[in-house]
Amino acid sequence: MPIVKLQQVTYHYPFTEKPALQDINLEVEEGEFVAVIGPNGAGKSTLCYTLAGFIPHFYKGELKGIVEVDGVLVQDSDLSDWVLKVGLVFQNPFNQISGAKYTVFEEVAFGLENSGVPRSEIIRRVEEVLQMTGIADLADRSPYSLSGGQQQRVALASILVMQPKVLVLDEPTSQMDPIGTREVFGVIRQMAEQGMTVVMAEHKVEWIAQFADRVIALWEGKIYLEGKPHEVLTDERLVEKGFGVSRYTTTARLALPRGLWQKERPLPVTLEEAVAGFSALRNARRKQG
Ligand SMILES: Nc1ncnc2c1ncn2[C@@H]1O[C@H](COP(=O)(O)OP(=O)(O)O)[C@@H](O)[C@H]1O
Numbered sequence: 001m002p003i004v005k006l007q008q009v010t011y012h013y014p015f016t017e018k019p020a021l022q023d024i025n026l027e028v029e030e031g032e033f034v035a036v037i038g039p040n041g042a043g044k045s046t047l048c049y050t051l052a053g054f055i056p057h058f059y060k061g062e063l064k065g066i067v068e069v070d071g072v073l074v075q076d077s078d079l080s081d082w083v084l085k086v087g088l089v090f091q092n093p094f095n096q097i098s099g100a101k102y103t104v105f106e107e108v109a110f111g112l113e114n115s116g117v118p119r120s121e122i123i124r125r126v127e128e129v130l131q132m133t134g135i136a137d138l139a140d141r142s143p144y145s146l147s148g149g150q151q152q153r154v155a156l157a158s159i160l161v162m163q164p165k166v167l168v169l170d171e172p173t174s175q176m177d178p179i180g181t182r183e184v185f186g187v188i189r190q191m192a193e194q195g196m197t198v199v200m201a202e203h204k205v206e207w208i209a210q211f212a213d214r215v216i217a218l219w220e221g222k223i224y225l226e227g228k229p230h231e232v233l234t235d236e237r238l239v240e241k242g243f244g245v246s247r248y249t250t251t252a253r254l255a256l257p258r259g260l261w262q263k264e265r266p267l268p269v270t271l272e273e274a275v276a277g278f279s280a281l282r283n284a285r286r287k288q289g
């Protein structure tokens, strides 16, 4: 039984002609980590809002089709109930910060305080999540004194602490350096291993290749390609539609007709795969003498 089920979902923002999502069919299994890629305007954020109930409960417009999480239709739920099940980490962390709290600790505790969890458990859960997201040392800082990347970690922590069944993330590492990005992907993978279902809009394809179970490629509001990360991320059809493609894939694709990449070898997405591929070719040549 998939925990997330979208059937023939089409959505128009108010007063728009063109649908932002069109005929989306998507099922996500419990504990699965799905990455959503797509060029600007493809509908990634809109898909995140739809999963998280902001469409139709906050953004009006016209939603058609079935949006179901854990057996409940989004239309049959209030946003306040829905967000306990599906947590959304916004693309811009500024939108997540409540503005009501003076420290990172209080900010992360905010959602739990509102849901009546006992004080001692709040403290335990907040401390755990601050550790996990690598911001324990920022606990006493003002959320507004932080860098964009640090704010993104706070935004992630304040959702994780709520322990939603489904975690939706909209480009959660956009303001992070490679080290931060790697750490956050690691945390999210770990959550999926523990049974949390993850849908993440992201264009850092090298990380997606290493951590996600499946990739959905959105284009003009439609699912254009879908499948295992490597199959999708090395598909030629991404190039013509303006998707971000790994530089290693591009390099190997150029090397191939020149005999500098082995034909039978899948194209690489990550640096490690590229190095392995080029080394294998060199070794094969050496053997031939
Ligand atoms: N609030 C809005 N009102 C009207 N149109 C919107 C709104 N937000 C996004 N759109 C449109 O919906 C489409 C998908 O946007 P979006 O989901 O933000 O794409 P992405 O996150 O992939 O860049 C775009 O054509 C965009 O212009």
Ligand SMILES: [Mg+2]
Pocket: 044, 045, 046, 091, 170
């Ligand atoms: Mg977006």
